[in-house]
Amino acid sequence: MPIIVGESMCLAIPAKIISVECDMAEADIGGVTRQVSLALTPEVEIGDYVLLHAGFALSVIDAEEAQETLKMLESLI
Amino acid sequence: MKFVDEFRSVELVRGIVEKLRHSDLLSIRLMEFCGGHTHAILKFGIRQLVPSSVEMLSGPGCPVCVTSSSDVDLSVSLALDNDLILTTFGDMIRVPGSRGSLQQAKAEGADIRIVYSVIDALQIARDNPGKDVVFLGIGFETTVPTVAATVIAADKEGITNFKVLSLHKLCPPIMKEVLDAGEVRLNGIIGPGHVSAVIGSAPYEFIPRYYGMGCVVSGFEPVDILQTIAMLVDQVVENKPDVDVSYRRVVRREGNVRAQEVMNTVFQPADADWRGIGIVKDSGLRIRDEFGQFNALTYYKVRLDDQSEIKGCICGDILRGVKVPTDCRLFGKTCTPEHPVGPCMVSSEGSCAAYYVYGA
Numbered sequence: 001m002p003i004i005v006g007e008s009m010c011l012a013i014p015a016k017i018i019s020v021e022c023d024m025a026e027a028d029i030g031g032v033t034r035q036v037s038l039a040l041t042p043e044v045e046i047g048d049y050v051l052l053h054a055g056f057a058l059s060v061i062d063a064e065e066a067q068e069t070l071k072m073l074e075s076l077i
Numbered sequence: 078m079k080f081v082d083e084f085r086s087v088e089l090v091r092g093i094v095e096k097l098r099h100s101d102l103l104s105i106r107l108m109e110f111c112g113g114h115t116h117a118i119l120k121f122g123i124r125q126l127v128p129s130s131v132e133m134l135s136g137p138g139c140p141v142c143v144t145s146s147s148d149v150d151l152s153v154s155l156a157l158d159n160d161l162i163l164t165t166f167g168d169m170i171r172v173p174g175s176r177g178s179l180q181q182a183k184a185e186g187a188d189i190r191i192v193y194s195v196i197d198a199l200q201i202a203r204d205n206p207g208k209d210v211v212f213l214g215i216g217f218e219t220t221v222p223t224v225a226a227t228v229i230a231a232d233k234e235g236i237t238n239f240k241v242l243s244l245h246k247l248c249p250p251i252m253k254e255v256l257d258a259g260e261v262r263l264n265g266i267i268g269p270g271h272v273s274a275v276i277g278s279a280p281y282e283f284i285p286r287y288y289g290m291g292c293v294v295s296g297f298e299p300v301d302i303l304q305t306i307a308m309l310v311d312q313v314v315e316n317k318p319d320v321d322v323s324y325r326r327v328v329r330r331e332g333n334v335r336a337q338e339v340m341n342t343v344f345q346p347a348d349a350d351w352r353g354i355g356i357v358k359d360s361g362l363r364i365r366d367e368f369g370q371f372n373a374l375t376y377y378k379v380r381l382d383d384q385s386e387i388k389g390c391i392c393g394d395i396l397r398g399v400k401v402p403t404d405c406r407l408f409g410k411t412c413t414p415e416h417p418v419g420p421c422m423v424s425s426e427g428s429c430a431a432y433y434v435y436g437a
């Protein structure tokens with residue numbers, strides 16, 4: 001398990017949703033599979049990346065926004 | 078890992094640092110209000126990367142550190158004086174109180190278990206129907222919806238032996254408190270990324286309006302933090318304080334509305350006691366009466382007198398940005414992560430622990 005208890009509490013990490021069943025999902029975190037609650041993000045679909053915090057998907061990561069941020073930064077420097 | 082590695086790009090880091098070096102800025106003082114940022118800033122050596130004109134301070138953002146001594150004592154008493162199972166996140170167990178830490182209480186026979194998620198605490202309640210299971214609720218808006226969702230689940234399932242001791246704290250009210258106190262002069266605020274994933278960036282709009290400084294909500298990778306600093310520097314140079322988001326892949330202005338609804342269904346604002354700061358009006362959360370059966374505070378009727386702070390520990394001053402860990406006489410001597418004297422040395426989000434591990 002990559003998450004160490006006692007590691008930063010507000011830590012939230014990106015995880016890829018690989019299956020969904022009701023309000024639970026399985027997420028892949030760098031090769032490790034974990035059960036994740038979708039109680040706070042019912043809109044999640046398979047293939048989405050979510051921000052995982054303490055067993056819950058806290059929000060869906062917007063891949064387009066990520067690309068835009070990176071592109072914008074590259075153009076600036 | 079996707080969405081991590083790209084934001085650790087050496088070229089981007091170099092590019093932003095170079096841009097910062099060439100800005101017209103004389104000096105700027107920023108404060109981060111998230112323990113995750115304190116940790117990341119020291120871990121990635123951000124302070125060493127940015128020009129010396131950029132000064133960075135930590136605010137009261139480490140959930141373990143801001144928990145008052147009396148609330149630590151309350152948790153210890155709850156565990157020692159009642160026949161129950163206390164469940165908590167790992168960090169909290171080592172925080173010293175005047176009656177010792179939860180770890181010591183555990184050694185004295187209290188049933189205290191570390192959980193990774195509040196879901197695990199509910200599972201312990203399911204598995205032990207004859208015993209009350211209390212979850213020690215610490216944390217900011219990031220963690221609160223997970224606790225609220227679990228209370229709702231327990232209610233639906235009719236699990237009555239699950240309780241929450243809500244010591245939760247809210248971010249915007251404490252920002253306001255620190256700004257009102259005016260002990261440190263600031264030019265900008267690094268907004269907490271994961272709190273804002275829930276509440277959005279709109280709640281910070283009072284900062285430019287009333288305090289004339291900007292707030293940029295940031296992610297936790299080096300590129301995120303440096304970009305945030307660059308944005309705040311631009312705001313100061315152009316004299317255009319504003320609320321902005323550098324962490325757009327996660328944070329939207331309105332936040333996660335569903336998570337806010339879940340949170341507001343179970344909790345309502347209440348006064349909270351902050352280490353080094355004291356009671357701040359409506360800066361915490363209590364369980365609503367509709368969910369009163371889950372409220373450990375009223376269920377056990379535990380209350381303690383105010384306890385004095387730990388002798389020699391200046392955590393409180395550090396949390397307000399008035400002092401830094403190296404100002405503490407105990408830092409690295411009697412107080413180390415192995416033997417913490419105060420809470421700021423316990424959690425990896427605490428300033429003292431981060432300074433100790435990564436160097437000041």
Ligand code: SF4
Nearest residue numbers: 390391405412419429
């Ligand atoms: S070094 Fe230890 S005793 Fe000093 S302020 Fe930090 S936690 Fe408190």
